[in-house]
Amino acid sequence: MSKSAQARQVPRTPVTLMYRVYKYVLPEVRAELARLRVIAERIPDDELRVQALASMTSKQFHCEGGGIYAAGNLKRRHILVPLIVCLQTISDYLDNLCDRSTSLDPDDFRLLHQSMLDAVDPDAPLRDYYALRAERADGGYLHELVRTCQACVKQLPAYAHVRSYVSELVGLYGDLQVYKHIAKENREPALLSWWEKHRHAVPQLQWNEFAAATGSTLGMFMLFLTASDEGCTPADALRVRNAYFPHVCGLHIMLDYLIDQEEDRLGGDLNFCNYYENQSQLIERIGMIVERARKDVGSLPAPRFHRMVIEGLIALYLSDPKVSGQKDVELVSKRLMRRSPLTRLFFWGNSVLIRKRLYSN
Structure with a gap:
């Protein structure tokens, strides 16, 4: 994959990128979510149905944001x-x-992932x-999601070159979950023990920053985009993996945790932004990750x-309505x-515009 070939595929300016997002990506992402919603609405188990529908409603912007990578190869x-x-x-x-x-069984979580x-x-x-949990009747919903992904990766012309890196990132993501x-x-003991196995590879990061990086899907999506080009080589795949993990991925999830601090505090959930001595250190560390x-x-x-993706991440998260009302986060x-x-x-x-359109529909 020559630099000139890759450069011709992807949008080079913010205006071109957003034109593709509005014209192609958002409508097609929402159409795919609508297809999945129809299947989710038929899930027999009440709890599984509630959580499937809730994930598409409250986290739709995750799919819309990830869809930016589809704008990199419209064909x-x-x-x-x-x-x-x-x-x-x-x-x-x-x-x-x-x-x-309803379970705290790590084997259950591992099997789900x-x-x-x-x-x-x-x-x-x-x-x-679902074999290790009480709620099991999903009407084939999770299998449909898996089958769709499998059918798609089969169609990526250079998937063989990125496959091991995609599996590596998905495996780390599953460990985190x-x-x-x-x-x-x-x-915390489990996360710290896990960190000890990986810290040699990312000595510039703290344990919570490494964990945050493993929680991002952006590296996977960029590898998919890379594999959509017939000219992709094994060296290209490795270059993308190393360019996205850990810093682009880490920035993504640190920003996500930043705006969720109050929500996680109320829910008793672990938040990786809570492991700094003060807000100044938090700002310094996120700033370092941005620059890296x-x-x-x-x-x-x-x-x-x-770089547009990086600036877009910062803008997307810091313009979120969750920021207002959290004084530390506003600072x-x-x-x-x-x-x-x-x-x-x-x-x-x-x-801001996309959110207004999303919540007005």
Whole structure:
């Protein structure tokens, strides 16, 4: 995959990117979610149905944000959009199930998340992912999500080159979901023990920052986009993996946790922004991750596209209505937005507009 070929595929300016998002990505993401909603509404088990529908309603913007990667190759968006939407929907659905679980069994959480590993393995057989929990009758909903992903990855011309890196990131994601949802007294010890196995690979990060990085799906989505190009090589795949993990992925989830601090406090949920001595250290660490992320994507073809993604992430999360009313978060937001580039301000305005359209429908 030559730099010139990749650069021709992806949008080079914020205006071009948002044109593609409004014209192609958002309508097709919402159409795929509508298809899935029809299936979810037929789920026999009440709890599974509630959580499936809730994940699509409250976390729709996750699919819309991930859909930006489909804007990088419009010719293959018919593969990328359903793949991104279905994998993100598995992630959001299982997160809801584990957050509100009647179980604290790590084996149950591990088996549920095996569905994500199977979804990115075109040869994997379907399994009974609910075998270790009381709620099991989903009417084939989770299998439909897995099958759709498998059918899509089979159509990506260079998937063989990215497959191992996608599976690596999905595996780390599953580990995180297991450790963060077990009994509260066991969460931090499990996460710290896990960190000890990986800290040598990311010595610049603290344990909570590494854990946050594993919670992002953006590296997976960028690898899908990379595999949509016939010219992708194994070296290209490795370059993308290293450019996105850990800093772009870490920024994504640290921002997510930043705006969810009050919500997580009330729900008793673990939040990775709570492991700093003060707000100044939090700002400093997120600022460091931003700069490392910008530097990392400089090695990729069309680096402007990836820098737009970074600025878009910052704008998307810091323009979220959850920010207002949380004084500490407002302070962090103002500090991070200080002297923002025009690109970030452009995406800020678009994030506000998209939310207004979303909640007015």
